[in-house]
Amino acid sequence: MEKAHILVVDDEKRALETYHRTLKKQYEVHCAISAKDAWEILYEFPISVVLSDQKMPHTTGIEFLKQVKAKYPDIVRIIISAFSDSGDLILGINEAGIYQFLCKPWHPENLKLIIANAVNIYELQQQNQLLSLELSAELPRPSEAQLKKHIKNKQDAIAKKYAFDQLIRAEDSPLNQLCTEVQNFSTYDIPVLIYGESGTGKELFARAIHYYSSREEKPLIIENCAALPDDLLESELFGHVKGAFTGAYNDKKGLLEQANGGTIFLDEIGDISLSFQVKLLRALQEKIIRPLGGNRYVPIDIRVIAATNKNLKQEIKSGRFREDLFYRLAGVEFRVPPLRERKSDIILISMSIVKQGNLLFNKTVKGITDDAIALIENFSWRGNVRELQNEIQRAMVLAQTDYITADDLSAKLKEK
The missing domain is CATH 3.40.50.300 (P-loop containing nucleotide triphosphate hydrolases)
Structure with a gap:
């Protein structure tokens, strides 16, 4: 199956490298350092999702996405910004038909989840199973007060997270x-x-x-x-x-x-x-x-x-x-x-990774078998939570049932 094409627009080369590195396994990622370069990519490739930074030279992300909306209304549009730019966000939601805004600093797993959802929406649109992302002309637009409340709720949600x-x-x-x-x-x-x-x-x-x-x-x-x-x-x-x-x-x-x-x-x-x-x-x-x-x-x-x-x-x-x-x-x-000093936390963390992995990989893993739990709890985890996350996600991909078993785990966990 052909990978979906994602366009990322940011005037910082290092930021583009980070986006590319995070998304390249799942998608064809095209990077543009300016709106001009972005338009050349839009003309050449079948882009599903555009992810644009708000602050760019000569224009803004919202102005650029407004133009994308006018020419390619089905492309799902995402703005990258800081919550301190709330006025810009309100304007973007109103005028550029922004599907979602990504708050800086972003977490890789959150970015992957947002992009996966955006790609699904684009594909559903193409299958005529979803109405346009835009509100119909008959429906009232949300007021500025409602949008400010929406942004405040987003802030509160991140603080709670x-x-x-x-x-x-x-x-x-x-x-x-x-x-x-x-x-x-x-x-x-x-x-x-x-x-x-x-x-x-x-x-x-x-x-x-x-x-x-x-x-x-x-x-x-x-x-x-x-x-x-x-x-x-x-x-x-x-x-x-x-x-x-x-x-x-x-x-x-x-x-x-x-x-x-x-x-x-x-x-x-x-x-x-x-x-x-x-x-x-x-x-x-x-x-x-x-x-x-x-x-x-x-x-x-x-x-x-x-x-x-x-x-x-x-x-x-x-x-x-x-x-x-x-x-x-x-x-x-x-x-x-380190994780080896937090033995009682290991399975709780593992199950949280499973829950996130189900969303990320579209899996339905329900849990971990007792023999696999014993191997996980007794391993030293020198790479700590990051190593544990890699192991659990790998096992989820390999799992043939609704449960991660000892057979799904790496050989290093089974060494005496």
């Missing part, structure tokens, strides 16, 4: 005490440093802290500091002006500025170089940044949550991390335990 009580854990889980302690200081506007191995859920804790704080209605921006070399990381966090370096075709607002009023989560903070540590320290101390190539200073008001899988105090002794930056980040410190 990432609340502390939504972190999956058993009644005797070691996370219970940790969640209570972290929740107590979340409302205080102090920096937080989270320790934990890769895959333990440090980002989930960062989200919970943000949505329990007074900054919950402002942006939460997430950056993995280990993923980029210094020059790119500086551009990402501080932004740049047009012409600052080769390939800087437009001004770009940095993530620290985008997070203004809200929270920035700096994952793998222990991996940044000493030279960049100096620049980050200065920005956090002085609460101002200067975009690369620019002469304008930008004030920032942000809460910083940082995370690492390294022992920063040992890194300080080894000369690889600045002590002054450490104390700027470590207003409060806590450690997220």
Whole structure:
């Protein structure tokens, strides 16, 4: 069966790479860095879904999608935006016939689910089994007050999704005490440093802290500091002006500025170089940044949550991390335990993954057999929840019945 064609429009190459990497297994993904490039793709390929960032040079995502609606009304249109752009979202729902808006920062599984639903809608439209996405002319349009309420409900839904009580854990889980302690200081506007191995859920804790704080209605921006070399990381966090370096075709607002009023989560903070540590320290101390190539200073008001899988105090002794930056980040410190220290949580987490997998893969897996549960509970899970998720999803694909059995699990779980 031919894959559905998805068009993603964003003026940030790195963002396009992330979308492509997330969706390429299920779909033919076409990427465009401008509306002009997007139209060339629309003319050439049978696009089912258009996913467009709101902020683009020379136009906006909504203006572009309004034009798409006029020429290709059956294409399902999705806007990518931040909740702080509520006025734009209201305009888009009214005028561009937006099917759904994707809130930044987005989660890969949520993106996949939204795209899967959008593709299903497009296919149903083509089979004449679904009426047009647009409201008929006779039906009244929702009022601005109704749309604002709708957006507020969306905000509340996201806050609820990432609340502390939504972190999956058993009644005797070691996370219970940790969640209570972290929740107590979340409302205080102090920096937080989270320790934990890769895959333990440090980002989930960062989200919970943000949505329990007074900054919950402002942006939460997430950056993995280990993923980029210094020059790119500086551009990402501080932004740049047009012409600052080769390939800087437009001004770009940095993530620290985008997070203004809200929270920035700096994952793998222990991996940044000493030279960049100096620049980050200065920005956090002085609460101002200067975009690369620019002469304008930008004030920032942000809460910083940082995370690492390294022992920063040992890194300080080894000369690889600045002590002054450490104390700027470590207003409060806590450690997220690895999955092997949370044995009672493993099956609850596994069943949650099954539930999500049923939606993602269109499966009807009801549970896990006792022999498979024993293997899962006794495995060490060095990759933590991320490794467990990969294993459960793989088993769901292989399962021949409504239950995951020991035969569906990897050989590594059966080794003595």
